Amino acid sequence: xxxxxxxxxxxxxxxxxxxxxxxxPEEAAVALEKVSVTFGSHRVVRDVTLNLxxxxxxxxxxxxxxxxxxxxxxxxxxxxxxxxKVDGRVTVGDLDVYARDTQPELVRSRVGMxxxxxxxxxxxxxxxxxVAGLRLNGVRSKALLREAAExxxxxxxxxxxxxxxxxxxxxxxxxxxxxxxxxxxxLAIEPEVLLMDEPCSSLDPIATAKIxxxxxxxxxxxxxxxxxxxxxxxxxxxxxxxxxLLGEDRATGELIEYxxxxxxxxxxxxxxxxxxxxxxxG
Amino acid sequence: MPDDVDPPATTLEEIPPxxxxxxxxxxxxxRRRWARPGGRLYAGLRWGGATIFAAIAxxxxxxxxxxxxxxxxxxxxxxxxxxxxxxxxxxxGAETFIVGTLVTTAVALVLAVPIGVGTAAxxxxxxxxxxxxxxxxxxDLIAAVPSIVxxxxxxxVLTPVFARHVEPFFKKIPVIEWFFHGPALGPSMLLAGVVLxxxxxxxxxxxxxxxLSGVALTDREAARALGGTRWQVVRRAVIPGARTGIEAAxxxxxxxxxxxxxxxAMVIGNAPVIPHSLLSPGxxxxxxxxxxxxxxxxxxxRSEVIALVVILLAITALVNAVGQLLLRSRVRPEVG
Amino acid sequence: MTEVKVPATPGPAGAGLGEGxxxxxxxxxxxxxxxxxxxxxxxxxxxxxxxxxxxxxxAPLVALVAYTxxxxxxxxxxxxxxxxxxxxxxxxISNAIVGSLIIDGLAAAMAVPVGIVTALFLLERRxxxxxxxxxxxxxxxxxxxxxxxxxxxxxLVEPFAHFSALAGxxxxxxxxxxxxxxxxxxxxxxxxxxxxxxxxALGVRRGRVVRSIVLRGALPGxxxxxxxxxxxxxxxxxxxxxxxxxSQLFNLSPTQPTAAIPLVIYGDGTxxxxxxxxxxxxxxxxxxxxxxxxxxxARLVAGRLNRQAR
Numbered sequence: 001x002x003x004x005x006x007x008x009x010x011x012x013x014x015x016x017x018x019x020x021x022x023x024x025p026e027e028a029a030v031a032l033e034k035v036s037v038t039f040g041s042h043r044v045v046r047d048v049t050l051n052l053x054x055x056x057x058x059x060x061x062x063x064x065x066x067x068x069x070x071x072x073x074x075x076x077x078x079x080x081x082x083x084x085k086v087d088g089r090v091t092v093g094d095l096d097v098y099a100r101d102t103q104p105e106l107v108r109s110r111v112g113m114x115x116x117x118x119x120x121x122x123x124x125x126x127x128x129x130x131v132a133g134l135r136l137n138g139v140r141s142k143a144l145l146r147e148a149a150e151x152x153x154x155x156x157x158x159x160x161x162x163x164x165x166x167x168x169x170x171x172x173x174x175x176x177x178x179x180x181x182x183x184x185x186x187l188a189i190e191p192e193v194l195l196m197d198e199p200c201s202s203l204d205p206i207a208t209a210k211i212x213x214x215x216x217x218x219x220x221x222x223x224x225x226x227x228x229x230x231x232x233x234x235x236x237x238x239x240x241x242x243x244x245l246l247g248e249d250r251a252t253g254e255l256i257e258y259x260x261x262x263x264x265x266x267x268x269x270x271x272x273x274x275x276x277x278x279x280x281x282g
Numbered sequence: 283m284p285d286d287v288d289p290p291a292t293t294l295e296e297i298p299p300x301x302x303x304x305x306x307x308x309x310x311x312x313r314r315r316w317a318r319p320g321g322r323l324y325a326g327l328r329w330g331g332a333t334i335f336a337a338i339a340x341x342x343x344x345x346x347x348x349x350x351x352x353x354x355x356x357x358x359x360x361x362x363x364x365x366x367x368x369x370x371x372x373x374x375g376a377e378t379f380i381v382g383t384l385v386t387t388a389v390a391l392v393l394a395v396p397i398g399v400g401t402a403a404x405x406x407x408x409x410x411x412x413x414x415x416x417x418x419x420x421x422d423l424i425a426a427v428p429s430i431v432x433x434x435x436x437x438x439v440l441t442p443v444f445a446r447h448v449e450p451f452f453k454k455i456p457v458i459e460w461f462f463h464g465p466a467l468g469p470s471m472l473l474a475g476v477v478l479x480x481x482x483x484x485x486x487x488x489x490x491x492x493x494l495s496g497v498a499l500t501d502r503e504a505a506r507a508l509g510g511t512r513w514q515v516v517r518r519a520v521i522p523g524a525r526t527g528i529e530a531a532x533x534x535x536x537x538x539x540x541x542x543x544x545x546x547a548m549v550i551g552n553a554p555v556i557p558h559s560l561l562s563p564g565x566x567x568x569x570x571x572x573x574x575x576x577x578x579x580x581x582x583x584r585s586e587v588i589a590l591v592v593i594l595l596a597i598t599a600l601v602n603a604v605g606q607l608l609l610r611s612r613v614r615p616e617v618g
Numbered sequence: 619m620t621e622v623k624v625p626a627t628p629g630p631a632g633a634g635l636g637e638g639x640x641x642x643x644x645x646x647x648x649x650x651x652x653x654x655x656x657x658x659x660x661x662x663x664x665x666x667x668x669x670x671x672x673x674x675x676x677a678p679l680v681a682l683v684a685y686t687x688x689x690x691x692x693x694x695x696x697x698x699x700x701x702x703x704x705x706x707x708x709x710x711i712s713n714a715i716v717g718s719l720i721i722d723g724l725a726a727a728m729a730v731p732v733g734i735v736t737a738l739f740l741l742e743r744r745x746x747x748x749x750x751x752x753x754x755x756x757x758x759x760x761x762x763x764x765x766x767x768x769x770x771x772x773x774l775v776e777p778f779a780h781f782s783a784l785a786g787x788x789x790x791x792x793x794x795x796x797x798x799x800x801x802x803x804x805x806x807x808x809x810x811x812x813x814x815x816x817x818x819a820l821g822v823r824r825g826r827v828v829r830s831i832v833l834r835g836a837l838p839g840x841x842x843x844x845x846x847x848x849x850x851x852x853x854x855x856x857x858x859x860x861x862x863x864x865s866q867l868f869n870l871s872p873t874q875p876t877a878a879i880p881l882v883i884y885g886d887g888t889x890x891x892x893x894x895x896x897x898x899x900x901x902x903x904x905x906x907x908x909x910x911x912x913x914x915x916a917r918l919v920a921g922r923l924n925r926q927a928r
Contacts, residue, residue: 335736483675511657571764588772
């Protein structure tokens with residue numbers, strides 16, 4: 001893991017030009033080293049090595065079933081509950097996620113997740129949803145809850161909409177608003193990393209645009225890992241892209257190529273990547 | 283019947299000419315085919331069955347009401363709050379039995395609901411599959427045990443145990459011993475409540491399990507991803523999400539407890555007095571019918587006993603209807 | 619050319635979102651770590667309590683089965699099965715066994731056909747009428763069995779001033795009917811649509827489609843549902859108290875009062891003499907075995923159904 005100097009000020013052009021496609025010189029908030037995930041006898045994804053660069057958006061793209069979501073969930077140890085076995089090394093900052101004495105709950109308080117379909121807790125109000133993560137982590141101070149809720153809702157671009165009805169049921173919001181609520185909920189515990197699993201796939205184009213705009217704004221303060229099956233979304237919001245595909249055996253997903261988004265889409269190294277981004281595959 | 287395949291219902295004449303497409307013609311042909319004897323016999327059987335069933339349901343209500351008519355005519359609604367049952371003086375009151383029914387049912391619920399929900403949570407959320415499945419099969423088996431066998435066990439086994447150990451034990455506990463004053467005889471409201479609890483527990487567990495496992499996986503994952511421990515996920519996401527289903531379970535379990543008479547009759551002591559303590563013997567609507575019916579001497583007396591059945595039926599039907607409605611009205615969040 | 623990402627202006631470098639974010643993050647992290655031990659502990663206590671609940675749930679079943687078996691087995695002599703009761707407190711329950719067979723058999727013969735045919739009605743018909751019938755069936759499953767017994771008394775005993783096995787069968791049939799209806803409807807609805815439509819598309823008469831395709835496909839489910847309904851009816855006592863009423867005699871005629879196993883359990887169980895109580899235990903054991911076997915068979919059939927469906 002090389003630590004380079006992050007750019008001091010934003011360039012008007014995206015990402016410095018001569019960056020190699022393997023390990024980026026930028027600091028990695030999350031590093032995966034030869035990570036494989038196996039369910040029972042079926043290996044879903046194999047030998048993935050990539051980083052989520054700090055304060056950047058890294059998109060995981062590829063056709064369905066290639067292991068993108070599986071890799072994402074390996075970062076916050078969600079496979080613990082589903083019986084998936086994770087090999088390899090995952091680090092979040094200085095924390096070895098799968099070390100024997102690492103508590104998964106503590107990993108998850110540093111790595112937030114937003115799911116494919118908006119999933120606010122149906123029996124809770126908007127406020128209770130936003131602070132749910134805080135409460136689960138033992139925070140009781142009402143002042144802190146209010147403060148965190150307000151900040152999170154601001155950052156999810158939802159504050160003005162809901163500030164007068166914080167205690168109304170969360171399910172009354174529209175789909176796009178619910179998803180932003182879920183983003184606020186994830187942000188409220190101030191995670192370093194935010195994992196997003198196809199967050200826009202169940203939303204209409206307008207809601208999608210709003211969330212993409214949100215992602216771009218958030219990424220300067222939070223590291224984002226985004227799974228998307230929409231290539232154009234990847235080009236719009238991500239700084240780095242990782243391209244996944246089913247391997248030769250048609251059963252196990254592999255990371256084909258990983259690098260700055262511009263390079264993956266304009267000048268890919270691997271012919272399979274080239275085929276995918278030009279629309280021939282998947 | 284597959285929902286979107288309609289039985290053809292129109293003749294060709296009823297279809298406006300503009301819509302007489304070939305489909306209409308096919309429908310017409312099918313309809314004519316339907317009218318053939320095979321179709322008519324089949325339809326006849328179906329309607330016959332439904333009619334018999336409906337007739338029975340109606341007859342049930344009608345016959346019970348008419349048989350109890352004499353009683354309601356004689357005692358009127360005061361039947362509900364009169365506390366004396368004295369056939370020789372032609373005074374009949376159901377109050378004792380109504381109170382007894384409510385008390386025993388309450389005791390049963392107080393015991394069965396927490397234990398049932400806790401068991402359901404364990405089986406549905408906390409236990410590994412290899413353990414949960416056989417355990418839940420065993421618990422379902424209790425439901426298969428006939429109430430008479432539970433009653434026999436309650437009468438011959440539990441009664442002495444309660445008289446000698448359980449009831450004296452409760453009398454010693456500081457605050458709640460007020461509920462348990464009076465002699466510890468064995469047959470009592472408490473024992474009847476316990477027996478009822480045993481019988482409604484499988485219902486409570488099964489319905490609660492359904493409610494708990496019906497909570498969406500995605501809600502659990504959300505709680506987990508926020509840093510909740512496994513128990514926190516159950517407590518904060520699953521159980522609240524299952525609340526409507528659990529409420530329905532409680533009400534349906536209550537309905538089941540209300541409808542149980544024979545087992546209660548064997549352990550409640552059948553003293554037609556309003557219980558002043560959980561250790562008092564008493565009577566419920568069901569146990570009263572069982573005990574009185576065989577010994578009725580006059581038509582009025584018989585009618586009064588049937589009136590007790592009608593009261594019980596009314597209470598049970600109401601409770602069950604509410605439970606069924608709750609069961610069907612699961613709150614579904616709208617995700618746009 | 620691909621679209622190009624335009625980065626936004628960053629917030630305070632690396633400190634998280636907005637002011638106070640760093641402070642909040644610090645507090646949240648430390649609270650989370652500190653509370654984790656407590657949260658895990660609370661979880662373990664909760665799991666332990668729930669496990670205790672499970673144990674309490676199972677205890678009565680275990681105790682009941684154990685006790686019934688240990689007391690009941692002593693009663694199972696040859697005479698127990700072959701003799702009728704010999705007053706005052708001897709003999710066996712042969713009349714009750716036969717009586718139960720007659721009463722339960724007649725009940726099933728009444729309830730199963732009517733129930734299946736009514737289920738077909740619900741299957742074929744949509745709309746409010748079917749909904750009302752279905753709701754009635756659901757409500758009827760909750761009717762106290764004692765009410766059904768009194769109903770049977772009012773229609774089949776009182777008019778003839780005569781207790782009979784038939785009245786008892788009728789009561790049990792009324793009890794079984796809603797269960798048969800609902801479970802049969804479920805079983806038939808579970809038959810995949812393709813099989814229905816294939817038959818109909820070939821122009822086969824509806825009744826025939828049902829007979830050969832649906833009933834055959836639903837057979838395991840129908841068997842399970844009906845066995846469970848029967849298992850429920852077999853153990854009922856209250857409906858028989860006012861109809862078949864029981865008897866000390868051996869009787870094969872459905873128009874006479876007839877002994878039945880649950881009635882023996884009630885009568886002998888509540889009697890003050892140990893010898894009679896012993897007979898009650900024996901009868902209870904026989905009944906328990908029979909009902910549990912019926913339930914297990916029903917479950918096995920249902921299991922086979924599930925395996926076939928895959």
